[in-house]
Amino acid sequence: MTALRDNLVEVRDLTKHFPITQGIIVQRQIGAVKAVDGISFDVKRGETLGLVGETGCGKSTTARLLVRLLHPTSGTVLFDGEDISSRKRATLKSLHRQAQMVFQDPYSSLNPRKTVGSIIAEPYAIHGLYKGEGERKQRVQELMDRVGLNPEHYNRYPHEFSGGQRQRIGVARAIALEPKLLIADEPVSALDVSIQAQVLNLLKRLQREMGLTLVFISHDLSVVRHMCDRVAVMYLGKIVELASSDALYTYPRHPYTGALLSAVPVPDPTGGKRERAILTGDVPSPANPPRACRFHTRCLKAQELCRTEEPLIENKGGDTEAACHFPLTEEEVSEQLPGRSSARADASAGYSSSSTYSDSRASSSPLLLQSLISRKSER
Ligand SMILES: Nc1ncnc2c1ncn2[C@@H]1O[C@H](COP(=O)(O)OP(=O)(O)O)[C@@H](O)[C@H]1O
Ligand code: SF4
Ligand SMILES: [Mg+2]
8 A cells, every 4th residue: 555645736837828819810829828837836635725816816727727627838736646737638537536626606606507406416427426316315415414504405596595505505516526625716705704704614624524635715815814724825827925824924924925914904902003015006917927026016125136036936934935035024024014923922822723713813814704703613
């Protein structure tokens, strides 16, 4: 028997460029959208890895590359030790059994003409499992119960459910085949704040119960902290910082991470005034990204070197990797994020980010969301 690898997924120099073409009869490529542009990271077995960044920075494209819904332009993805980046489409069925996605929009990702029972049973139909009608129905109703849906609603249609319940249907379908990897792409962004915590707690519970490895994608750093063990921050197709959740939130090194965190409301017990590093300007186009450091057009610390030499991602102390010539200092972090000192004390006292989302130490979650999260289970 071979030993289990520590990493379920290993990504190396992955790129996805979407061609931009011109012409009506003869199409000529005149450029490319560099949606993902040379990223490397691992997803450890059983962990939750967060992927954050502003809209358009390449998160969804990365997710689709991981499960081979998209073919990469170059680079490799090893899934459980096997290179899936060059596999032919016909051989992907076994991968799709082991790696599943939950999508952002629970309205458009469910077929309105199908009953919930047949939507959740789709993976069984595709993979030829539980062929007997009674057996399949029983299995689907077990899944419905597991995700907090009433199994008696088996014959109802998606429009008869609320947004949160529809997302539970999407989750039930995604876990039907008991995958090893679940990728949740902005799973709560389309939901009311009051419902978000319930769906997040559901994902965490399922991860615990099923030993899932989770990739959790969000543009909202406050949500990511309480879901994730480690976090990768993306900017314009690149990973600019990768660190444990606690390290990233208490001592971000990349100015982009600092600016994102600066926008998250934090109650500061000392009443200190914070120097907000607000992000100005739009994200540049990934078809024509800035030279060298892609963040230099918006970075408060940019210098000449940043415009001429690309910073490589490298260790910046502890377990933090960042791609920056002039990373944030402790002083700058405490000016921009004064409320972090208490969070840092939490971290050093052994606070684990794997606690449930209702944890009272959720100091950086948006205040409204925090106040609506109950201590009860998500049902
Ligand atoms: N199929 C596609 N064809 C062309 N461009 C695309 C396609 N999919 C995504 N893009 C572009 O790639 C960039 C990254 O998109 P995406 O991965 O969806 O970002 P995110 O999920 O972080 O918002 C965006 O500029 C987007 O417009
Ligand atoms: S390399 Fe320079 S421009 Fe880029 S993030 Fe660091 S300081 Fe800012
Ligand atoms: Mg997206």
